Amino acid sequence: MSDAQDKELRALQAALAAEHAAVYGYGVVGGRIGEQRRTEARTAHDAHRARRDALVRDVKDAGGTPVAAAAGYALPFPVPDAAAAVRLAAELETRVAGVYADVVRASGGERRRSAAEAMREAAVRSVRWSGESVAFPGLAERSGTAPGGPAPAP
DSSP states (O other), rough: OOOOHHHHHHHHHHHHHHHEEEEEHHHHHHHHHOOOHHHHHHHHHHHHHHHHHHHHHHHHHHTTTOOOOSSSSOOSSSSHHHHHHHHHHHHHHHHHHHHHHHHHHHHHHHHHHHHHHHHHHHHHHHHHHHHHHOTTTTTTHHOOOOOOOOOOOO
């Protein structure tokens, strides 16, 4: 496997890990979110499940064994109520956008286009949840935010 292929596979695995964590995180969000945003949370959860499933195929196509989901994930902060659930959803989306930026950098062709679309979708959802945007979604070094992991740590 070439260095470029290895970098792409590592980026795909990181994106898959982030999607596993986002699916878990949206389970928490859905349990705490207010009724008025429940449909939005369900739609985001479904989108992350679909991206996760696509990434499993991409990792296999790239010659790797897809990273498995953890049994549970440590959340970045307590989520006791709807306001915290909204903050968690925004955080999940910001972190997912970051890992897709890495896939964009490491890949080409259709995979790069798909990763760019996933990054854009996550950035848009982050803005919807938080009400704030950054100039370069997915690029912490450009947005002035501290770099974070791909999702809540296992």
